[in-house]
Amino acid sequence: MLTPQFELSQTDNDVTIKIYARYANIKETEISVEGTEFYFSSPPFYLRLNLPGEIIENDFASGSYDCDTGTFLLKFPKVKAGEYFDNLDMITTLLAPRKEKVPNVGPIIEVIGNPVAQNISTDDQNTNNDDNEWHFPQSVASNIIVSSLNAPKYGFANKISGALSAFDPGWLTDVVDLPSPDTTPMNERKTLRVNDETNKFEDEHYLADLFDPIDELELSLTFKPFWYDLTKENINFTSKELDILKELPNKEFILDDNEIQNALFGIVDILFSSCYNHRTTLDENTAESSFNINKLSATLSWFNNYTNIKEVVNTCMRRSLCFQRFRHWTLSMMILDDVKKIIKLGKKLIIKRFCEIYELFNNSFEPRYILNQLYIRDYLIWLQKIPDKIIESIDTSLDNIIPKKEDMDLQIVELEAAAWSCIKEDEENKNKENNLIIENQIHNMTNDINNIVINNDDLFQPFIEKKNKIVNLNYYCKIKLKFNYDDSGNDSDLNNLDNSKDKSMNDSKDDSIEIDEHDIKQELSSSENEHNVDLNRSMSIEDSDVTLPLDKPTKLSTMNLDNSHDDDLFDTEMSLSKLPEPQIIKDRRESKEKNKRELEEEEREKMQVLVSNFTENQLDRYEMFRRSAFPKASVKRIMQTITGCSVSQNVVIAMSGIAKVFVGEIVEEGLDVEEAAGDTGPLQPKHLREAVRRLRLQGQIPTSRSRKAFLRL
Known part of the structure; x- marks a missing residue:
């Protein structure tokens, strides 16, 4: 018989039961109520509920069936009007059969194994079936019983061993970090775990996330989980969660106070890992979600037992700084606040989070379903049975815990202090270098200006500025001279600078500057043609107060300039190499841009023609290909694992694109292999393996492993 999905709701006087039983046999449907028990049978469905209170089937009871949705809607009045039925959404508890009251003859013990009974031969079991006497081999109990009693325990409430x-x-290496769980003593687990965390902590990773957080980390810091907008009244289970809960077995747990406390500590630990995954994936689970939850929780990966709530919080914070992708103290504190919020909302939301973990572990590529059997399934059953006051007790103790960096035993405070000191020192050194550069520039400028001797027989160092553009003609000088001029005609030949001294400043001819022992290597090429340069009566040296009267052709003595410096004090140095004409450069640039635009437009037209001829199936496949992408978080984690250093987001994006192209080539080659083999249907692993082999032979896949010779000569 199948157990259908169902929902229960109540008012002050009635209880409503909604049963989803599509394709049920309506003719054979039977419904019965006996006190607190409700029975429903409509082949192939059968449902028995044990309600918290009594209901009655009388004239006020009603029922209906919707054939379109296959839904039975049944309404029964309460025996005691106004009575509140607690835990109507705890599916596993409602499905449990009613307990029969028996005399108190001692605790009920569930036998999970009997090594003595297993040694009984089948011949002994098949003989004397009709006799009341039982014949067992008389022997001293073997060491198996002793070892099973003293074996290390793990699982929910430490009830499992071996x-x-x-x-x-x-x-099991991908699931459990604890080496040899069945033989490692329980008191050594903490020491092994702490040593492993200390060895895995990376200073560079922590400081990189602290001082240079990537965009995804900043999104996680600003993300708001959905439960901050919930209240206890509007928390409901989804259909998937109801399916998980109704398939759980009915079990009774007899726990003492220490075991209950340890189970509550495990809830906080597992919830912390779940909240970390929820916040860092922005509520979109990925292929790494089950790994994140498994790795971060010391309960699931090390079978760790806690003694107090402070130890739980410190372990969660410590592991979040040692193993996960984002190792940020503020992020870990926000995740701790998420855990506190979930616990305040009650056990129903906790059950929802554990249902998500249960589904992730069942669908994981690694054998994490083992953790469901050891922990998560029993937690789901136990949480539905415990009263709310037990959850409230852990909420009160958790609010009083504020983790500190000093308690992590990772020397985080010293590490951050050293990092800030280095940053401050670098800034001070940078400021000193800038100040020294400025002082050197001022000193050199002062020396150069002092070396200028003004007289009529000196040689003026050949600088010419045309239209406020300075051209270095012979020396790589470090002094910038500005000429004030008015446009009054055409330019004269720059090589013929020895013009008459008696020409007026208002004539169309240029004043001359005598240049001795220096030949102009190259004229300035420009798009402007034939402008006349008129030198004003005065010339000013930029960044100085020196003014040179030009009533007569003036010469300056040779300046002692230090040409060994490569830095231009005034950012005016220009090379004497031939400069291309601006119009030619502009034409070339426009030509390149035009060719690029034409190629892009041609490719776009070809793609449009190709897509327009796609069939509907091909178009769907093409859209799926365009939308598909490798998760950047996984790509970055793999790259950081291989390279051993942090990787920027641009490199991750590029590598994701390369991976997509690589997979596309393998699929294309796999299709050719499938066609050559005469197979049809989707690609099979054998096709992909052959495709990889062919691409490797073609040299398109590098060989990363070197083959070792078996024989050494």
């Missing part, structure tokens, strides 16, 4: 001994240790 469950992982049958598994290959290498197979």
Whole structure:
């Protein structure tokens, strides 16, 4: 028989039961109520509920069936009007059968294994079936019983031992970090875990996230989880969550106070890892979500037991700084606040978060379903049975905990102090260098100006500024001279600078500047043609108060300039190499841009023609290909693992694109392999393996492994 999905709701006087049983046999439907028990049978569906209070089937009871949705809507009055039925949304509790009252004869013990009974031969079991006497081999109990009693415990409330001994240790490495869980003593787990965390902590990773956070980390810091907008009244289970809960078995847990406290500490630890995954993935689970939850939780990866709530919080904070992708103290504090908010909203939201973990572990590529069997499933059953006051007790103690960096035992405070000191020192050194550069520039400028001797027989160092453009003609001088002029005609030949001294300043001819022992290597090429340069009566040296009267052709003595410096004090140095004409450069640039635009337009037209001829199936496949992408978080984690250093977001984006192209080439080659083999349908692993082999032979896939010779000569 199948158990259908169902929902319960109540008012002060009635209880409404909604049952989803599509394709049920209406003719054979039977409904019965007996006190607190409700029975529903409509082949192939069967449902029995044990309600918190009594209901009655009388004239006020009603029922209906919607054939379109296959929904039964049943309404029954309460025996005691106004009574509140608690935990109507705890599916597993409602499905449990009613407990029969028996005399108190001692605790009920569930036998999970009997090594003595397993040694009984089948012949002994098949003989004397009709006799009342039982014949068992009389022997001293073997060491198996002793070892099973003293074996290390793990799982929910530490009730399991020896469950992982049958598994290959290498197979469990991706799930459990604790080496040899069935033999490692429980008191050594903490020491091994702390040593592992200390060895895995990376100073560079932590400082990089602190001083140079990437965009995804900043998004996680500003993300607001959905439960901040919830109240206890509007928390409801989804259909997937109801399916998970109704498939859980009915189990009774007899726990003492220490075991209950340890179970509550495990809830906080597992919730912290779940909240980390929720915040860092922005509520969009990825292929790495199950890994994040498994790795971050010490309960799930190390089978860790806690003694107090402070130890739980410190362990969660510490592991979030050692293993996860984002290792940021503020982020970890925000995740702790998320955990506190979930616990304040009650056990129903906690169950929803555990249902998500249960589904992620079941769908994980690694064998994390083992963790469901050891922890998550029992937590889901136990949470539905415990009263709310137990959850409220952990909420009160958790509010009083404020983690500190000093308690992490990772020397975070000293590390940050050293980093800030280095940053401050670098800034001071940079300021000193800038000040020294400015002082050197001022000193050199002062020396150069002092070396200028003004007289009529000196040689003027050949600088010519045309239209406020300075051209270095012979020496790589470091002094910038500005000429004030008016346009009054055509330019004269720059090589013929020895003109008459008696020409008036208002004539169309240029005043001359005598240049001795220096030949002009190259004229300035420009798009302007034949402008006449008139020198004004005065010439000013920029950044100085020196004024040179030009009533007569003036010469300046040779300036002692230090040409060994490469830095231009006034950012005016220009090379004497031939400069291309601006119009030619502009034409070339426009030509390149035009060719590029034409090529892009041609490619775009070809793509439009190709897409327009796609069939509907091809168009869907093309859209899926365009939208598909490798998760950048996984790509970055793999790159950082291989390279051992942080990777920028641009490199991750490029690598994701390369990976997509690489996969596309493998798929294309796989399609050719499938066609050559005469196969049809979707690609199979054998096609992809052959495609990789062919691409490797073609040299398109590099060989990363070197083959070692078996024989050494």
